[in-house]
Amino acid sequence: MAKIVIYEPSGTSLTYRVRSRYSIRLWSVRNSKWLEWLYHTFADALLALHPMWKLLGYQRIESPMVAVEKRIKSFMFDCRMCGQCVLSSTGMSCPMNCPKNLRNGPCGGVRANGHCEVEPDMPCVWVQAWQGSRQMKGGDAILNVQPAVDHSLRGTSSWLRVTSEAALERDAQKSVETDNGKAA
Numbered sequence: 001m002a003k004i005v006i007y008e009p010s011g012t013s014l015t016y017r018v019r020s021r022y023s024i025r026l027w028s029v030r031n032s033k034w035l036e037w038l039y040h041t042f043a044d045a046l047l048a049l050h051p052m053w054k055l056l057g058y059q060r061i062e063s064p065m066v067a068v069e070k071r072i073k074s075f076m077f078d079c080r081m082c083g084q085c086v087l088s089s090t091g092m093s094c095p096m097n098c099p100k101n102l103r104n105g106p107c108g109g110v111r112a113n114g115h116c117e118v119e120p121d122m123p124c125v126w127v128q129a130w131q132g133s134r135q136m137k138g139g140d141a142i143l144n145v146q147p148a149v150d151h152s153l154r155g156t157s158s159w160l161r162v163t164s165e166a167a168l169e170r171d172a173q174k175s176v177e178t179d180n181g182k183a184a
């Protein structure tokens with residue numbers, strides 16, 4: 001027989017707790033289309049500011065950048081600061097929230113309702129990832145095989161790493177074009 005409860009303090013019911021725990025993360029997946037646009041715009045802005053980051057020193061700005069990145073991404077995606085972000089390839093659903101930390105798709109234990117086998121209340125991050133990716137322009141990147149997590153990067157800034165790598169690539173491209181121009 002079900003237990004009769006006369007008073008249940010607000011915000012303590014199991015369903016409320018479960019819903020509120022994942023609601024922002026699920027919202028981000030539902031809004032992956034414009035978050036993808038926002039991410040690319042933001043990444044372009046960070047890249048445009050590369051001369052300034054270089055002047056200040058990437059090492060010196062790392063700590064404040066990590067603090068900002070952690071705060072924003074923890075709120076939006078329940079980010080675990082793995083340091084090698086793949087959100088733009090996983091429908092804005094962070095794979096590090098998978099209890100098995102799977103980075104290349106779901107395990108075989110996804111429940112019929114699309115929830116996780118380890119945490120039955122939690123929607124499987126990979127089911128979410130697939131749904132989010134279907135709304136994104138670059139959503140097919142979900143099919144790319146991701147390398148194993150490099151734990152030495154944990155707690156570092158993905159934003160800075162992606163920016164510095166993109167700047168290097170851009171500079172290399174420019175010098176090739178200059179060399180080709182001289183040779184012509």
Ligand code: SF4
Binds near residue numbers: 082086087096
């Ligand atoms: S993939 Fe890594 S950096 Fe990106 S949201 Fe997840 S834990 Fe954070």
